[in-house]
Amino acid sequence: MAKTRVYELAKELDITSKELIEILLNEFSIKIKNHMSVLDEEDAELIKELFDDDSENSKKQDMDDTPKSIVDEYEEDANNSVEEKKTKKKKQIKEDCNNVDLDNKNQEELDDQITIEMEDTITVKELADKLNKPITEVIKQLMFMGVMAAINQELDFNTAEKLGEKFNALVIQKEQNITGVEEFEEDIEENDAETRPPVVTVMGHVDHGKTSILDAIRKAKVTETEAGGITQHIGAYTVKINGEKISFLDTPGHAAFTTMRARGAQITDIVILVVAADDGIMPQTLEAINHCKAANVPIVVAINKIDKPGANIDRVKQELTEHNLIAEDWGGDVICVPVSAHTKEGIDTLLEMVILTSEMQELKADSNRKARGTVIEAKLDKGRGPVATLLVQNGTLNRGDSILVGSTYGRIRAMFDDKGNKINSAGPSIPVEILGLSEVPDAGDRFNVVKDEKTARNMAENRKENLREQRLQTTNRVSLEDLYNQIQEGKVKELSVIVRADVQGSVEAVKQSLEKLSTDSVKVRVIHGAVGAINETDVTLAAASDAIIIGFNVRPSNNATTLAEKEGVNVRTYRVIYDALDDIKAAMVGMLEPEYKEVVLGTAEVRLTYKISSIGTVAGCYITNGKITRNSKVRVIRDGIVIFESEISSLKRFKDDVKEVATGYECGMTIEKFNDLKEGDLVEAYIMEEIKPKHI
Structure with a gap:
């Protein structure tokens, strides 16, 4: 028996997939999962006949009601005018009575x-x-x-x-409310909302074909219509498929994606996850999946490179199920589209699925209100001054508008579309480049149109003061030390954790052990787990999700440590899994009392090694940061993994024994009970500093 998909039938009936699903569930009691579900031919024909009958009846009713509606409208207008006159008269009489009571003078x-x-x-x-x-x-x-x-x-x-x-x-x-964005966030419900184009970001592993798919879309669609452009001017463009627009953001990678979300900017409606059919799920693909799940953004999987000899689509779908992404033809709800960026096969289907996914989300915006949106990117141009690329998320942005962007402001002197052409206005989901700001804003900053430039300036100055005060105040991020207090105050209902370890087995073991610690008051959720050193991406994700980072036999990179201090992210490293579990258990019940705190003194890079029979391996080192002291403990790090912990047995400058060596100097050192030093290894020196117990 022939089958018909829900979205295909919705097209024939000229209604949305969501409306058809509601009709099928409520009126026909047909259980439908999503717009990709299939209907029997008999059911489809029955629904078509009923729709034809309804349309004929509605036409007749419209013809019968036309004369009556004109009379009704006339009577209604007459009644309204009479009521208005009565109301005005009553109001005037009341005012006159009140005025009599006042003293004449x-x-x-x-x-x-x-x-x-x-x-x-x-x-x-x-x-x-x-x-x-x-x-x-x-x-x-x-x-x-x-x-x-x-x-x-x-x-x-x-x-x-x-x-x-x-x-x-x-x-x-005047009473002014210029404390931040509260005055803009209240107006969320739009009266005249209309459907807007979806904003799509393409993510995936390196060399899986993200750029190739974007190029294929641009060549196939952008050159055919004036609705799109190339990404030379700004990192976004719009394409048109079956009369529907789609706005693409030039792939920022998951790090930039999360950085924007950390600033509170949810600009992406749908993510296209690109997976190579001959390669499968890779580490960066997994990171992208975790970032999308944390942001709660719908995923459309594009299985690329299906034209290659080693392509295996089913293997990719099998690997996706391991991460709770089940393809719709396997009984799940994730749309998987086989494509080839090289031969352009499946590109049209991919775009059509994006349109259908956006249709189910019911993305709406009101183009008649003042514009608001997000900064995609910004730079300082020598000839033009501060230049910002904005994505209009609601309302219409016009040339000459005064806008507030984060803690900066300005009046739009010029606007350019994605092809570099000057334009006078831009509606919802349209990316534009603007000139006229006082300073360069940050990517992810929100913008709002205000009544005049003076108001924008006052609000920007007020925001700068608030930001200055926030920097002076202590951070409000989750840490194990104050976890119990935040649970008691109701601030923490879910403890998000990022796990990094030296081997994959440890990652899985730690994830399972941590998730078993969940209680009635707080749920422990591991949002990301991976092998390797703690990097900046982990810290950014932790900042966006209010998570803590736990490392096993791994250390954070220098950049990650600096960023963690700046963002106030709690990073904890362990050598034994039970120590981590005990710490989190103790923190959750308010009994965590750390007695010692690790203080990193400095890092040295091994440049050369010498083997001396009576002594062992002597390492010629260069101090890259901090200092190395004679009595400090050390850990040897190779490719971000801690391979040994010990103490310094000797520390020399030339032939002299020294107590410490500072940044920028070279030294020779031997490490107690360890002779397997190699060029490129890092030696991190640290001491355990005793601190007062913290009673909660």
Whole structure:
């Protein structure tokens, strides 16, 4: 028997897949998982017939109701006008009655008095205009008050208030809410929302064909229509498929993807995960999957390179199931599309599936409101000044608008589309490049259109002050030391953990052991686990997800350590799994009392090794940072993995024994009970510093 997919039937009936699914579930009691599910031919024909009958009945009803609706509208308008007149009359009578109760003399004074609203400051000219007085007279009164002011000089509230009394005017200060983005975030429900194009990011492992697929889409679609452009000017472009638009962000990699999310910018609606059919799931693919899951973004899998001899699509789908991504033809809900960027096979199907996924999400925006969105990237151009690429997420952005971008502001002097052409406006999900900002914003900063440039400047300055105060205050990230307090206050319902270890077996063992520690009050969830040293990507993901990082027999890189300190991310390293489990258990019940704290003194790089029969291996080292002391403990790190821990048995500069060697100097050292030193190894020196027990 022939089968029909839900989305194909929805196309024929000219309705959305979501609407058809609701009709099938509610009216026909047909259980449907998603828009990729199939229907029997009999059911499909029955639904078509019912829709045809409904459309004919609705046409007849419309014809019958047309004359009546005109009369109804006329009567309704007449009734409304009568009601409005009655309401106005009642209001006027009420006001007249209230006015009778006032003293006549006071009433005359109140009638003559002018009320002026001002912000923190107001210019002499603006105040004179509001007072309806000549500027010379206002300046004269200011001189009598002892204030020498020019026409464009700004007056503070106290001066303006005293001056207002001279002219029988009441000066009041506007209540301003310029604390941040709260005043913009309240207006979430849109009355006139309409469907907007989806914003898509392409992610995946190196050499799996991300760029090739983007190039194939651009050549196949962008050159056919004026709706798109190339990525030479800005890192985004728009393509058109079956009358529907899709906005692509030039692949930023999962690190940049998470950096934006760490700043609170959720700009991606759908992620296309590229997996090579001849290679399968690789470490970077797994990282991309974990980042997408943490961001809760729908994934469409593009199985690339199907034209290669070693391609095995089923093997890729099998590997995806190991990470809870089950293909829809295997009974799951993840759309997998076999494609070939080389032969362009499957590209149209991939784009069509992206459109269907966005249709199920019901992405909407109101183009009639003031614009808001996110900064994709920004730079300082020598000739043009600060240049920012913005993605409009709601409303319409126009040339000449005053905008607030993070802690900077400006007025849009020029706008360019993805082809480099000048434009005057841009609607939702459209990327644009703008000129006119006061400073270069950060990628991921939110932007909002405000009423004028003065308001934008005041709000930007206020945000800068708030950011300065936040830097001075202690960080609010999750750490094991204060975990119990945050659980008690209700701040932590889920403890997110990132695990790094030296071998894959350890990663799996630690993940399972940690997740078993979940209790009724807090759930322990491992959001990412991988082999190798702790890197900057791990710290960025931890910052975005409020997670702690646990390392087994691995160490963070120098850049990761610096970033962790800046972001306030808690990084803990262990040699024994039970120590980590005991620490987290103790932290969850408020009994964690660390007695010692590890302090890293410095790092030395092994440049040369000598073998002396009576002594062992002597390493010629260069101190890359910090210092190495004679009495410190050391760990030998090779390719980010800790291979040995011991103490320094001797430390020399030339022939002399020394107590310590500082950054930039060379030295010779031997490590107790370890002779397998090789060129390129890192020797990290540290001491265990005793600290006071922390009672919770």
